[in-house]
Amino acid sequence: MSDKKQTSGWKKFVQSMTKAHELDKEEEILTDHDYDGIKELDNVLPPWWKYGFYITIAIGIFYYVQVFTNPEKYSQEKEYKAAVEKGKQEVEAYKAANPELFQLDVTLLTDEESLAAGQKNFATYCVACHMADGGGGIGPNLTDDKWILGGGMENILKTLNEGGRAGKGMISWKNTFNNDELQQLASYVISLNGTTPANPKAAEGDIIWSKQ
Ligand code: HEC
Structure with missing residues (x-):
């Protein structure tokens, strides 16, 4: 029913x-x-x-x-900026939680494989200004003991990461290479120290370092 x-x-x-x-x-x-x-x-x-x-x-x-009627609350531009801000915070939080992934290793690499990898990138990206043998051109001579921005792994890594002085032509390479590649490049640059380039540019800078 x-x-x-x-x-x-x-x-x-x-x-x-x-x-x-x-x-x-x-x-x-x-x-x-x-x-x-x-x-x-x-x-x-x-x-x-x-x-x-x-x-x-x-x-x-x-x-x-x-x-x-509510452009303050519903603004694409604001939403975009908030999303970018949130993204940045997430990246920072990730970096803080995984410091080992982002810390630059300042250990000098001397094994052949690493230096060959460094040389390969050097030959592609750096020779235009520093010459294949590091003798210098637009950029300074990398084979002598004088440095404008500082020698040694730590300083060279900093230069590669942040670039040189504004307007000089040495850009930051941190978006081109990962940390391992930067370490290889810096190690390769140090391996050039004391070699004799074909057309060495006069030493520049006054920071003297020794390859310990
Ligand atoms: C467009 C030209 C150019 C390119 C490409 C370039 N450099 Fe440089 N580099 C320079 C100049 C110019 C300076 C000097 C910067 C200054 O005076 O602040 C410099 C400085 C340096 C220094 C510091 C030298 C010192 O005396 O302190 C290092 C190390 C270096 N470059 C390595 C590299 C490496 C490795 C690459 C490739 C990944 C590279 N450079 C690519 C132009 C260049």
Whole structure:
């Protein structure tokens, strides 16, 4: 009994949502439109569809009022800046949690493999200014004991990371190389110390260091 009630309640609901015309009474709403024998029923728009339509209009008005009368709260620029800020904080937090990944290793590498890797990058990225043998050109001579920015692993790594003095031409390489590659490059530069380049540029700088 209660089953029957439910079914009829559901049926009523479906009927109210669709306003479907009973099949056997279709001729009541048959129009006189006739397209090559295809006829047309004058059905009403189903209420469920109309309600959906009204809801989108309501949401549209709500959205418009929210977004366009509230530029402080809904600003793409602000959202973007907040996202960038959040990203930066996440990077900092990651760095703080994994210091070993970001610490530059200032150990001088002397094994052949590391120096060969350093030389390979040096030959690609550095020769234009420092020459293949480190004798110098636009950049200073890297084979002598005098340094503008400081010799030794720590200083050279700092130079590679941060670049030279503004406007001199030595850029920061930290976005080109990872920490291992920087360590190899710095070690290779140090390995050039004391060698005799073909056309050595006069020593520059006054920081004297010795390869200990
Ligand atoms: C566009 C030219 C240019 C390129 C390319 C370049 N350098 Fe330099 N480099 C310079 C100049 C110029 C200086 C001097 C900077 C200054 O006076 O502040 C310099 C300085 C240096 C120094 C410090 C020298 C000192 O006396 O303190 C090192 C080490 C060095 N470069 C290594 C490299 C390495 C390694 C590369 C390749 C990854 C490289 N450079 C690529 C132009 C260049």
